[in-house]
Amino acid sequence: MKKRNYNLLLGGIITGIMMVLTLTGFFYTPFDPEKMDAANKLSGISLTHIMGCDNFGRDIFSRVLKGCGTTFTVACGTVLIGTVFGTLIGAFTGYFGGLVDEVLMRIMDALFAFPSLLLALVFVSLFGSGKYHVIIALGIAFVPSFSRIVRGEYMRCRELDYVKSARLSGASHLRIMFVHILPNIFTVLLSSVMIGFNNAVLAEAGLTYLGIGVRPPDASLGEMLSSAQTYLFSAPWYALCTGGTMILMILGFSLMSEGLKKS
């Protein structure tokens, strides 16, 4: 009997639900996420406000929906930049080796030596904050780790017989790199993309928490979590709901990448 892959299943379900919520957030929220309502200031969980209201009387659920969208966009953009450039650099260095490898990997090492958050911090303080700057900053900070993984895979693959036989069949180096080898490292790439996504969610939250990431009125999970901190005792549901949403988002992706590794 085939063993069920519960990690993949559960991860898929959680991620699926989060996706639906995120997508809904782009088009519809039960309340205007920006609308302040002094009467409902920090009101608790009720049927109308299912996650309660924040310190300005804004509906937390609506803001969570909107914030998921922002966080998701930032994480996706970050991972996209990291993957594309990481794969390119990793493919070239790993496949060719030699001087190209030495030079590019030393640059990556230098980049890697800084914590990604610090790197993003420097970037944001140089070019200003806001959603798109955060994406670029985090994206660049994510390139080294992706390029490392991809480089290792290419170094392993270039010695394999099918690469040699592709060479004999007249395939160019570029064709070997991206048509012959790339599909074979897809699973490795996919699971590192998912881990990268999680790290990006956390990094975005971290940056915003420090007040240099996504700026209000753009709602993001990190920004909400940081303002919820002040009301941790008077309105615990605020922090719980936003934090819980973030945990679910990350959990879904981690379970899925865990499941993919197994299958």
Add this chain to the structure above:
Amino acid sequence: MSMILEVSGLNAFYKVRAPGKRKKERHQILHDITFQMEEGEILGLVGESGCGKSTLARTILSMVRDHEGKIQCADAHPQMIFQDPYGSLNPSMKIGNILQEPLRNILKMPASRRQAEAAAMLEKVGLEEKYMDRYPSQLSGGQRQRVCIAASLMLHPGLLIADEPVSALDVTIQAQVLRLLLELKKEMGLSILFISHDLRVVYQLCDHVMIMKEGRIVEQGETDQVYFSPRHEYTRDLLSAAGISRTEEEEESGGRKCTIQQ
């Protein structure tokens, strides 16, 4: 007879990083290799593992950059069959696409013709057309090696290097694949450099044999001559280790048949 391959004074080197040292050291793998190969013959290359057989093959196919000496090949695109049929087929490519690669890259053939040629070649190696859409993981070891043979023959090469093409296969399958290789050789007029450590197979297949030891060719000549009046000590050792010798009867009559003791 014209020559398909002439190699003279060939030296090849690998760079190896010795443990604990930063500088890479240049190791000589092949020492002064000289041989010729006639068109249409099967030349056996025998030697223990690690003696440089595969390096010689790779050097002939210009995959080893660091070499000195002359390699003259009458064929523009010599091909190779690898030992391990599990590693030499790209697991993420369909059989049909693997077969079409050389036609696409070198001959720039249009897709429809490539398809037809690939299917025809697949039939030649005894596989049905439906295998075109399969992935290598869906095939058995013997079938994979048939696909490898087909892929190496797509360009109708003059020279084919077979690097232990059957050592990874079951004994029953080995015979089938060798028979197929012989048939195709006759049909397509191939010259085959057959690398092996199996002296029996080499005896059955090859017109000429070279014995290699530690990067040097210690003996070469016609198969019968090398097998039954070996001149070099190492050749004698190899033969006796494999249990190949002439029976007394044949010794007296001077016969050329050998008995291969099981």
